[in-house]
Amino acid sequence: MASMTMAKALNTALADAMLDDDRVVVFGEDVGQLGGVFRITDGLAARFGDKRCFDTPLAEAGIVGFAVGLAMSGLRPVVEMQFDAFGYPAFEQIASHVAKLRNRTRGALTAPIVIRIPYAGGIGGVEHHCDSSEAYYAHTPGLKVVTPATVADAYSLLRSAIDDPDPVVFLEPKKLYFASAETQLPARTEPFGRAVVRHQGTDATLVAYGPAVPVALAAAEAAQAEGWNLEVVDVRTIVPFDDDTIAASVRKTGRCVVVHEAQGFAGVGAEIAARVQERCFHSLHAPVLRVAGLDIPYPAPMLEHTHLPSVDRVLDAVARLQWDDQPDERWVAA
């Protein structure tokens, strides 16, 4: 086992996928000779040739639409949107074509495209470089939406994404790119559709994904000092969503806080909260709470720490889980 960054794991996943499958082509802005602004495609052009890993004109709808065409010709495109907000120009191509091609044609044409997006904040980026855009994609049927929080998952989920017969929006938490862990590649972790308990606990469940997972884990750590034993579930694949693992955890703990970086309103956290209360209503000792980004445009670097879910904010939410409250009397009367 060697210590490895998430960036390196992603880079290796791309290389291994290209090695295993001739049909895989990688393209986008600056992904060729430069190896991507985050170096995730580093060395691929040199190793596999500039026909398999190449730069395109600077146009995101173009990149995604080009991928649709390439997929129609039988290839397996993996494209990069350079930053989260720069996926927005491609929104029509993603929502109206990538997501729908299989359905429109009853499976005659498919779009096994991976759209890699470095996303979310915490790296002091200027405006438009730190958006958490997962909800836009998760709300669009036909897309799978995946975001790794560990180095091994980064490798394994990206391999799964490339192998997947359907389009995958693959969201890479920028702030974790250079976090490292002891990892032996090729690691294969749980498949799509499976959430994973990252920290066992009994008192409450923290549900998180991507960049919020380390925050949740740190909160669980800190909570121990306050006598709370928190369970942390990493969602991993937002679509398809793993109701079972999450509901099982909440049924066990009876309390739940969802944590994510994106602005809260109509975010994925709302979906998770709604699902959890639907499924675990009688097990819940308190409402499902959410700790999310504020409902504001992503702030300038000097203020991002105020915006982002912090360990303190998570612990505050846990503290509000009505540990002493009595149930509504109507309940008792029922």
Place this chain on the structure above:
Amino acid sequence: MASMTMAKALNTALADAMLDDDRVVVFGEDVGQLGGVFRITDGLAARFGDKRCFDTPLAEAGIVGFAVGLAMSGLRPVVEMQFDAFGYPAFEQIASHVAKLRNRTRGALTAPIVIRIPYAGGIGGVEHHCDSSEAYYAHTPGLKVVTPATVADAYSLLRSAIDDPDPVVFLEPKKLYFASAETQLPARTEPFGRAVVRHQGTDATLVAYGPAVPVALAAAEAAQAEGWNLEVVDVRTIVPFDDDTIAASVRKTGRCVVVHEAQGFAGVGAEIAARVQERCFHSLHAPVLRVAGLDIPYPAPMLEHTHLPSVDRVLDAVARLQWDDQPDERWVAA
């Protein structure tokens, strides 16, 4: 009082706003001489001149970005996206500029733009003409998101939207365009940020907006036969959201079903369910349920009735509100 369609009310609202405020300009695709494919801008070009109501080149990012520039010059643009899915090409302009201009410039520049979008289905439209796209906008801080369900609201909310100092995504339920009601214009109804109880009830609250409101009302009607007395709340403005009215209703009834046309996953209904259970946890006798569109691309005309929330589906959800259930024993023990 005269019987009037929603289309006519919207048309009158535009005309009245143009009359009251010289700065209001109306543009988009086919909104000039044709009066819009739904005739919402009918007669405006003739009445106010083709400089104030005009057709543009066929480009939605262009239309929205042009509006940003016009707003910077001091005008009040009201633009039309011809159909819901044809707002997607403008997504970057909407999310990265319209929504953020005020915040980026600390209020020095603002974007008092109204983006009118005929949305949702139920009219037998072909693909890409029936999307319910409200969640994309509601999740984007800086936008207000409004959708009328009544003829009077159509007029009043559109006037409020045009007067508003902030950008408003104004979602017009296509299938209600030609629904009519006795209405005296200029009607002024509740302001932004206020939900309205459209039907009083005591047993459960149906929360709906836009095209789902008539469905909820019909369900409330039908429920009477089954002995349920349902309250129907019309959200009206998704952003800003009226927690108070909705929470008050649910605290009173103890049960809640959210109804909307959009696919459910990560939809606005999730937000509403999450908010309601956060605020009304101890008043809830059952989980907040959602009746939404299926998590599929909008279907072809012949199958849309299977997709759309129906009175039956709403009543089924109401029936699942655990009318006989016992609470979790841990509750009683608490």
Place this chain on the structure above:
Amino acid sequence: MTTTPRAVRRNSRPAAPPDPARPLLPASEQIRLLDPAGAPLPVHPDYPAPPVEVLVELYRRMVLGRRFDLQATALTKQGRLAVYPSARGQEACQVGAILALRDDDWVFPTYRESMALTARGIDPVEVLTLLRGDWHCGYDPAVRRTAPQCTPLATQCVHAAGLAHGEAYQGRDTVALAFLGDGATSEGDFHEGVNFAAVFKAPVVYFVQNNQYAISVPLSRQTAAPSLAYKGVGYGVPSEQVDGNDPVAVLAVLNRAVAHARAGHGPFLVEAHTYRMEPHTNADDAARYRDADEVASWQDRDPVVRLETYLRDRGALDDTTVARVAAQAEEYAADLRERMHDKPTVDPLTLFDHVYAEPTPQLVEQRAQVRAELAADQEGAG
């Protein structure tokens, strides 16, 4: 106020080298091989007329296409189609494009290309599936090498670039032809698509049917360019403009465009000047934005009549053949009418079949719910 040093005045500027844009620019006037009445014009050095037997086949498919189009409009009036965007008047373009291609080339049509699709030999019932409303695409696009009819304007321009590049990348000499309208050229995706094709030298023919309107919006609101064909040079793409109601010229120009692409020289842009004789769709009211005189003036340039005249004058067509083709067209229409008579049944549960290769657990759940509802309905009805 500006003083110019003497030395400068004395020099004269060197002669400019030949303009690199020249070979990319279209002719300043539409290419035309027939006059409006159908009489042949002088031979064009760059655009030889296609073989006469091909022109007879072009005529045949145009007649069938027009008959199909009329039938589809009639079906709309009878409520058998939800909506129909007629292309009457654009037969030369729609059929010409198909005849310029091989069967294994790819076509990227829009909602208006019904006649192109029937000319391609796709079952007319399958062509109308989208508009009848039983599914989004009725034919098998992989087998027919024809993308589903595209509604989000200009988005197909990028797909065509990708498909063409992908084919070339895999060593196949496929050409992709993307149809689009005058209005669609204003969309960003047109720009991005043509540019991608140019940069990757992808074998795509972009074929703009400039029918003068985007719904109600006239060309003058789409562009201030001398003509849409002038957009090519900005991408380094050779371009041409052609009289879109001259079937011989359309086919000749597209033949050259396709040959250019197939030879590996990259994309080619063709603008055909034509006219949509009917409203945008049956739901449109064209009287609101154009007058009858304008429509009538285009009637005189009818592409079917023009080709018929030309072929008759050349002795390539006689009454017998004309009658035989007309009969074929009637048969084609009758068969379509017949087969469109009954409303198709679509199983609502198929809604869940193609969202993903495997439905998500969420869809499995929703499917079960719908199945239960359907069962309950049947019980209720039974």
Place this chain on the structure above:
Amino acid sequence: MTTTPRAVRRNSRPAAPPDPARPLLPASEQIRLLDPAGAPLPVHPDYPAPPVEVLVELYRRMVLGRRFDLQATALTKQGRLAVYPSARGQEACQVGAILALRDDDWVFPTYRESMALTARGIDPVEVLTLLRGDWHCGYDPAVRRTAPQCTPLATQCVHAAGLAHGEAYQGRDTVALAFLGDGATSEGDFHEGVNFAAVFKAPVVYFVQNNQYAISVPLSRQTAAPSLAYKGVGYGVPSEQVDGNDPVAVLAVLNRAVAHARAGHGPFLVEAHTYRMEPHTNADDAARYRDADEVASWQDRDPVVRLETYLRDRGALDDTTVARVAAQAEEYAADLRERMHDKPTVDPLTLFDHVYAEPTPQLVEQRAQVRAELAADQEGAG
């Protein structure tokens, strides 16, 4: 196989009318009024050199701009800026554009236009606010008639069209100048913006600084066109290409472009061929994609040196003035250094102040929560 009727062969085609595209096309070579060493070239009939006193002022602001740019790069190394995209080498373009405009004209800059903004007289600390990270825009864009620096590429092209049209609509003769890079021309918003401006005859100058790279991607991957200036004709927009390291030519060409727009003739597209001497930003590693020789070759065309040589040769600049300007630049940099020394404090509660004119109830709630957290933190700390 094709038989052409005799009648046709005999006719000859009528002579083509003059090409309507001609007046819109750029010169086939870059406009250049100085040679690379700074010696004047023959007078250009279309582009008279600007008055010498204007050129001296151009020189002054270019020197200040370059000094500012160096200072900003230094501040980045010291950690005072999060990131800085240098424009060293592009001084002629950035300052020339500003001098071509009136103060009440509007400028639409990108992240790279720091030197243009300082040339416009905007406080350099306010220019750097975005990059220091205390807020998204440091200056008052309404007062400075300068849009916030735009990061989403090419989106500003549409804003400029709208602003210019809005000004004209309200009877004002404002011109808008939109800066963009070579890479940004590939975006759909460039296409839509220029087209809107053309159709509405909006007074916009689109000024492409073609610095040969979009981060690492060379121009050859952006376009197959002979030059970016050839994009204009497709919109009916007159265009020109200019040596972007020739300050005299840049200003001359932009003067004409601005005059054209101001006179009501609609937009004008200018491509300046130039070079970014530094990496894309301080975070970039340019050695990965271009070699030192290439960079060195552009050093020889340094726009500041070139203008200085020219002005000295003309006797419009002497050692005294050069020294005075250099001293001004040092003072400017020292002042900036000084004022950037301390990290600014930003009240986190201002995060809620400008999302809407009035915060929503949801934001009021969140604000209260953050306020409570801050209070608790202070208590904890106190």
